[in-house]
Amino acid sequence: MATESQPHGPLEQFIIQPLVDVKLGSVDxxxxxxxxxxxxxxxxxxxxxxxxxxxxxxxxxxxQSIAELSYEFIANMLRENVxxxxxxxxxxxxxxxxxxxxxxxxxMLPYSFTFTSHLIVTFALALAVFAAVTILGFVxxxxxxFSFFVPPGTPLLMxxxxxxxxxxxxxxxxxxLAVRLxxxxxxxxxxxxxxxxxxxxxxxxxxxxxxxxxxxTGLEVLIAFLQAYIxxxxxxxxxxxxxxxx
Amino acid sequence: xxxxxxxxxxxxEARLAEARAVRDGERGTKDGAAARSGMxxxxxxxxxxxxxxxxxxxxxxxxxxxxxxxPWLMILFFVLGSAAGMLSVFRTASGLGQGVGYxxxxxxxxxxx
Numbered sequence: 001m002a003t004e005s006q007p008h009g010p011l012e013q014f015i016i017q018p019l020v021d022v023k024l025g026s027v028d029x030x031x032x033x034x035x036x037x038x039x040x041x042x043x044x045x046x047x048x049x050x051x052x053x054x055x056x057x058x059x060x061x062x063x064q065s066i067a068e069l070s071y072e073f074i075a076n077m078l079r080e081n082v083x084x085x086x087x088x089x090x091x092x093x094x095x096x097x098x099x100x101x102x103x104x105x106x107x108m109l110p111y112s113f114t115f116t117s118h119l120i121v122t123f124a125l126a127l128a129v130f131a132a133v134t135i136l137g138f139v140x141x142x143x144x145x146f147s148f149f150v151p152p153g154t155p156l157l158m159x160x161x162x163x164x165x166x167x168x169x170x171x172x173x174x175x176x177l178a179v180r181l182x183x184x185x186x187x188x189x190x191x192x193x194x195x196x197x198x199x200x201x202x203x204x205x206x207x208x209x210x211x212x213x214x215x216x217t218g219l220e221v222l223i224a225f226l227q228a229y230i231x232x233x234x235x236x237x238x239x240x241x242x243x244x245x246x
Numbered sequence: 247x248x249x250x251x252x253x254x255x256x257x258x259e260a261r262l263a264e265a266r267a268v269r270d271g272e273r274g275t276k277d278g279a280a281a282r283s284g285m286x287x288x289x290x291x292x293x294x295x296x297x298x299x300x301x302x303x304x305x306x307x308x309x310x311x312x313x314x315x316x317p318w319l320m321i322l323f324f325v326l327g328s329a330a331g332m333l334s335v336f337r338t339a340s341g342l343g344q345g346v347g348y349x350x351x352x353x354x355x356x357x358x359x
Contacts, residue, residue, distance in 0.1 A: 176297035
């Protein structure tokens, strides 16, 4: 059975291994497997889009269809959730979606590494979104932005209570955004590994967990897509909130 | 864009304006199908409560650490964090969306604030 001391525990897959050691003073800037998969994700997105759009046919081929479908998907998402103003934010939303999606999908390949299963990665992404949306709100509304924290119709007596609550609620956004993606990816991959460990342990009866692992892999691919979708759609909703306040 | 009238009689400008109006008017009010499915809502609600609580306790703890006021601010912000968690659960469940600070729905496009 897979325990932590043996070489293939279910949590083994999340270990970050330095591939090229880089030290700047006391700062460890090693090139890790996490960094490698991130670069792979970016490279694959760029390759998919440039190779897909190379022919620029009126009737798209397979690759061009993928590129066009992903464009349409994000463009529609922005239009539905932000409105026509949101088209300005297309490049950043598209990059965000593709980066998270490819990170999740690369993680579905055997022997690879899922960088979205690390809280620090998802939290950095969520914090960047949060900071950008807050700055956007300030640029758009100036000091009026603070009225965000007072729901309309609140009696003056309730303000000292409502304002801290609203601020806490606002500050909890990046945490829930980051934890959602991280928890889904980590839980799914751990579950897969745990069930895969049962296959060898149960001998002939191992077909039962084997079938389960196959089904779970399908589910994981779905979740990998869904979580990338949710991450981006929540970003869209936050942008909408920052643009159109009360 | 289901209804498209490609009749050439109207002139290009009119058709362009019409298409733009359709596109701009298509701003939906939905939270996204995935975010609204039962499982998604359940996960989101749980997560929102916990994250608001974490932020509340975190702020209280930091303020205590900074001001040296014993456990009191942490306790206060624990309560405020729970309230914020409850509030966001209430908002999500009643379809007011993710917004911090909400307004009552006034027809299309204003449900989320």
